[in-house]
Amino acid sequence: MAETHSGGCQCGAVRFRISGPLGHAGICHCRMCQKAFGSWGAALLTVTEESLTWTRGRPAEFRSSPVVARGFCADCGTPLYMHEDRSGIYDIAIGALDDPNAAPPTEQVGIESRLSWFNDLATLPGHSTADDRAPEDLAKLQTRQHPDHDTDTWPPLHWPPA
Helix, strand or coil: CCCEEEEECCCCCCEEEEECCCCCEEEECCHHHHHHHCCCCEEEEEEEHHHEEEEECCCEEEEEECCEEEEECCCCCCEEEEEECCCCEEEEEHHHECCHHHCCCCCEECHHHCCCCHHHHHHCCCCCCCCCCCHHHHHHCCCCCCCCCCCCCCCCCCCCCC
16 A cells, blocks of 8 residues: 655645655745745655645645745635746645644754744753643633544534534
8 A cells, every 4th residue: 555645724725635755844934835834944845747636625824935926725824835837846834734744844944034033942941832831711612623534524523623
């Protein structure tokens, strides 16, 4: 059986499947990726056009340059990919995978735009999202995020999803 990976946007309106092995994974610090992801940059992995199938919905696109399209969910705004015209390759957002741990980055590009504080991120103190929240406040938090697996229906008929 061939290796497959699935993923999609935060709300579930757009889902995809990658058939075969994942390609090269890296992080990009370029200013376009910073703006497109609203972040320090982007963690991306390469896949061929032939290995990528849209299984629910289709991404909207923004032309960030004359030769590059950036795909995103028109409903929730999740960044999904960068695609250079006629390259045959999609650079998929690693965070859009159902299992982002499947694609650990192996290099950084666009380092001329790397933010001055980026290298210190791993040294910051950490805590869980439940820390410092009262139990009654935690009970009120309901996610509308699509689960990290394919579903037969979208959106779920009842919130919260099972």
